[in-house]
Amino acid sequence: MAPSVQDSCPSTPGKGKIERSSSHFGRVANRWQSPGSAHFFFWSFVLVGFMFYAVVHISPSGLHFMQHHSSTVRDLTWGGLLWEKQIEHSAHLKRETGLVVLVTGAAGFVGTHVSLALKRRGDGVVGIDNFNNYYDPSLKRSRQSLLEKQGVFVVEGDINDAVLLERLFSLIPFTHVVHLAAQAGVRYAMENPGSYVHSNIAGLVTLFEACKAANPQPAIVWASSSSVYGLNLKTPFSETDRTDQPASLYAATKKAGEEIAHTYNHIYGLSITGLRFFTVYGPWGRPDMAYFSFTKDILRGKPIDLYQGPNGIYPARDFTYIDDIVKGCLGSLDTAKKSTGSGGAKNGTAQLRVFNLGNTSPVPVPRLVNILEKYLRVKAIKNIMRMPKNGDVPFTHANISHARSEFGYNPTTDLSMGLKKFVKWYLTYYDTPLDRKFHD
Numbered sequence: 001m002a003p004s005v006q007d008s009c010p011s012t013p014g015k016g017k018i019e020r021s022s023s024h025f026g027r028v029a030n031r032w033q034s035p036g037s038a039h040f041f042f043w044s045f046v047l048v049g050f051m052f053y054a055v056v057h058i059s060p061s062g063l064h065f066m067q068h069h070s071s072t073v074r075d076l077t078w079g080g081l082l083w084e085k086q087i088e089h090s091a092h093l094k095r096e097t098g099l100v101v102l103v104t105g106a107a108g109f110v111g112t113h114v115s116l117a118l119k120r121r122g123d124g125v126v127g128i129d130n131f132n133n134y135y136d137p138s139l140k141r142s143r144q145s146l147l148e149k150q151g152v153f154v155v156e157g158d159i160n161d162a163v164l165l166e167r168l169f170s171l172i173p174f175t176h177v178v179h180l181a182a183q184a185g186v187r188y189a190m191e192n193p194g195s196y197v198h199s200n201i202a203g204l205v206t207l208f209e210a211c212k213a214a215n216p217q218p219a220i221v222w223a224s225s226s227s228v229y230g231l232n233l234k235t236p237f238s239e240t241d242r243t244d245q246p247a248s249l250y251a252a253t254k255k256a257g258e259e260i261a262h263t264y265n266h267i268y269g270l271s272i273t274g275l276r277f278f279t280v281y282g283p284w285g286r287p288d289m290a291y292f293s294f295t296k297d298i299l300r301g302k303p304i305d306l307y308q309g310p311n312g313i314y315p316a317r318d319f320t321y322i323d324d325i326v327k328g329c330l331g332s333l334d335t336a337k338k339s340t341g342s343g344g345a346k347n348g349t350a351q352l353r354v355f356n357l358g359n360t361s362p363v364p365v366p367r368l369v370n371i372l373e374k375y376l377r378v379k380a381i382k383n384i385m386r387m388p389k390n391g392d393v394p395f396t397h398a399n400i401s402h403a404r405s406e407f408g409y410n411p412t413t414d415l416s417m418g419l420k421k422f423v424k425w426y427l428t429y430y431d432t433p434l435d436r437k438f439h440d
């Protein structure tokens with residue numbers, strides 16, 4: 001009878017492992033003695049070697065693997081020729097006075113739209129995105145395909161990867177960075193607080209460090225949030241209003257980002273513009289946001305939660321259509337002054353700005369639902385409930401006069417028009433036929 005595993009194992013586990021593994025190697029060595037096996041092993045090694053070479057030199061994901069597994073190999077092969085060529089091609093300018101822009105979070109909602117708009121007008125654009133699974137990554141991959149069709153290459157990587165950022169800045173002299181990579185969402189901060197610190201604080205600092213060290217230093221435009229106004233009751237919200245009462249960790253990390261921006265501007269001369277976005281919506285949007293998840297649930301006949309604040313008052317948001325936000329981003333980029341630092345020190349005062357980018361007309365959430373019902377031709381099943389204490393604020397309302405006077409920001413899409421475009425996109429993207437043909 002064959003000895004049981006128990007029987008054959010010595011009492012010292014470690015020793016047993018060594019013995020077992022050495023007898024395994026003994027068996028392998030014996031096989032080498034047969035000429036047929038020798039051939040097999042030789043060609044296996046050749047094949048594996050070739051595959052290894054191909055992964056490192058051709059595939060960006062292979063490069064990413066290498067980047068995290070061997071700094072020596074990375075120095076020699078990181079990026080490979082094809083990777084670099086794709087980045088250089090993507091950064092290529094099609095107009096004389098164009099910008100060369102690194103867009104972080106390029107496969108995100110706002111990142112995709114901004115990247116496309118820049119590319120369309122002839123700027124050089126390189127994206128970076130970590131394609132995390134906060135929401136359906138296949139939507140991010142679809143956005144990536146859209147970008148690639150328009151000549152925008154998206155580097156797969158994280159803004160916390162200082163070595164990758166340094167490599168990108170040494171490869172391309174970016175004139176501007178649009179920093180949109182972030183952990184978004186107000187309520188998710190209670191579920192996964194660490195992800196907000198990782199992306200919105202640590203990631204921001206890593207990016208600023210890379211920008212500070214870059215030569216030339218780029219000017220930075222980045223996404224702050226209307227949520228920094230927190231419990232502020234003064235309306236409409238102006239950039240000069242207090243922002244020291246964040247209602248969520250998300251808001252607190254965005255507010256911290258604004259303070260960190262001040263520091264990097266002050267010490268290193270980075271030109272930095274923070275944009276306080278007000279509940280951005282539209283085609284290719286974020287599935288975690290209410291207008292998007294409501295659409296999905298209404299179409300499936302599932303109930304939607306409608307939050308109600310004290311005294312039965314529904315929350316209201318200054319919903320802002322994506323095209324208006326893109327115009328605000330481009331306006332900020334075009335009016336951004338150069339950073340003044342070099343070699344880790346500033347040479348003169350640099351620009352530091354904050355702008356509200358809103359729509360200036362808050363809409364109560366039930367009204368948003370009515371508009372969706374009209375376009376979807378389905379009645380929502382509403383589950384009206386007390387607003388959970390998870391970071392929501394009762395209303396937002398932007399005063400946009402600062403952005404208007406600085407770069408002519410002028411939102412033109414109202415919620416009804418914007419949702420119409422969103423629904424049209426949604427039905428096409430998810431291939432959802434409506435009973436009746438889609439029209440107003």
Ligand SMILES: O=C(O)[C@H]1O[C@H](OP(=O)(O)OP(=O)(O)OC[C@H]2O[C@@H](n3ccc(=O)[nH]c3=O)[C@H](O)[C@@H]2O)[C@H](O)[C@@H](O)[C@@H]1O
Pocket residue numbers: 184185186224225226227228277278279280288289290291304305306307315316317365392
């Ligand atoms: O502009 C901003 O600062 C923020 O806008 C949105 O945050 P939020 O306004 O909370 O957007 P949604 O999550 O889409 O919620 C919109 C409204 O619907 C309400 N809501 C949400 C979810 C739900 O199930 N029911 C419901 O009534 C919320 O209370 C809120 O008033 C984004 O998710 C944030 O990333 C962004 O920074």
